[in-house]
Amino acid sequence: MVDRLPPGKVPWDIVAELVSGELPSEVRLGPAAGEDAALVEIGGELWAVASDPVSFTAADAGRLAVIVNANDVAVRGARPRFFLAVGLIAPHEATEERVRELLTQVRDTCRLVGAVLIGGHTEITPGLPHSMVVGTMLGRVEGEPLTTGGLREGDLVGMTRSAGLEGTAILLAELGDRLRSLHGDEALEGADEILAGDWLLVAPEALRAAACRGVTALHDVTEGGVGEALYEMARASGLAIDVQRSAIPVLPATAAICDDLGLDPLGLIGSGSLLVGCDPKGVGEVETVFAESGVPFAWIGRAVAAGDDSTVTVPRFPRDELIKKTFMSGIDAVIFDMDGTLVDSSYDWPAIRRRLGVTGASIIDDLNGLPEPDRSRRWAELEEIEATATAEATIHEGANELLEVLADHNLATALVTNNSETNAQNLLDRFGLFFNVIVTRDSGLWKPSGAPVKEATRRLGTAPDRCLGVGDSRYDILAAREAGLGGICVLHDGTGRHDGEADLSFKDIPGFIRYLKIVLK
């Protein structure tokens, strides 16, 4: 199977070797991780050049294309001046009215940021799911140029506005009705008020901050949210950043929406926010500048020496949290683990492994590898533990409703369990759980191998990459990955120990149900 790269930015490691190399001396800053605008000397002047597509949202792509590119040059301390636009119009949106609308947005927004449209290309592109605008902005650097990587040890790091603002706007635009009916208009009022304003354009305050003497680095938050932006700034500067998570401003509405959808606001696309690195001596001036601009600003961390690697004390997000919104649209079937996931059977696996003397990855494989009579004795012991756990098991809150919600949306379900057929059937009968397909260890296949999961997809008649695996343990993650499932959802992961390994993660089944009710069409 071909390993496809996940949606989002292409990992820098892949890009780096192909875009690096000798550059002429007039290129003052070329391709570099986390640096969103190049710096070139033209006719004795320094110019910043940035290029960015707008792909997430369709309605105002023309306006956004100008703003994100204006932001990218402004963080270099450059005033946006000349703009080029490539408009790729999706066939289903290819009306004269739509093209006029896109170009009007581009022209009007250029005027707003002080730039002029100097060229580009517009076409109807077959196969596009929605229209896109790819913009290129040139801006003249007014003082000393700033970079993402200019941060110095001991500098304070601050941010404007709040985390995940752009993601909040996108989610409210697309899922607003469902979110409003969950929370009521009042809970989202604060966000509505802010989002009605010019929150996305950071160029004016970036230019003012760039003029402050103490400012050493500027970076605008985009995909991957403030978490990824902090990581990019740390890496570009060769430093670590000690971030106080609680100091990062998050709007109540953003927090509520993220909670509904199992998203981390720190990893949610966050254009509209600016990261500022500043020498401690310049702190007062920066605070004054933002206060005068009427832009909320908070110090959130400090640059410190990097250990072996540039690190940040909050998670990074190579994949934007917004992806989770559309995740279920590629899914036709859901494959469940049973114990710990749907049924609370309170196995203490570490204690059981110690008791049975298991050291390998798989208890079943370990026991099968023992010589007789140990093999039979240990198996009898395991079966006794399982029988007790089965007798005492209770069902997790919401398990029946979860299966009903999936059935209502025509999603097929399978159960893949390492438990025995007898125990599994006992639990399913007792709790009234139904699955289209059941694979137990009696099939001769068990996790963490992907084989039983693959067998379930075969019996479901669904391609593995159209299936979501739902489990509670590393076994489930390993098996889902080996079987090539389209995704993995971890439930009851209160401590977040599988963060970054799972595509979705919820602390309980009702949380997963709430997510499904919002995102399933």
Ligand SMILES: [Mg+2]
């Ligand atoms: Mg389990």
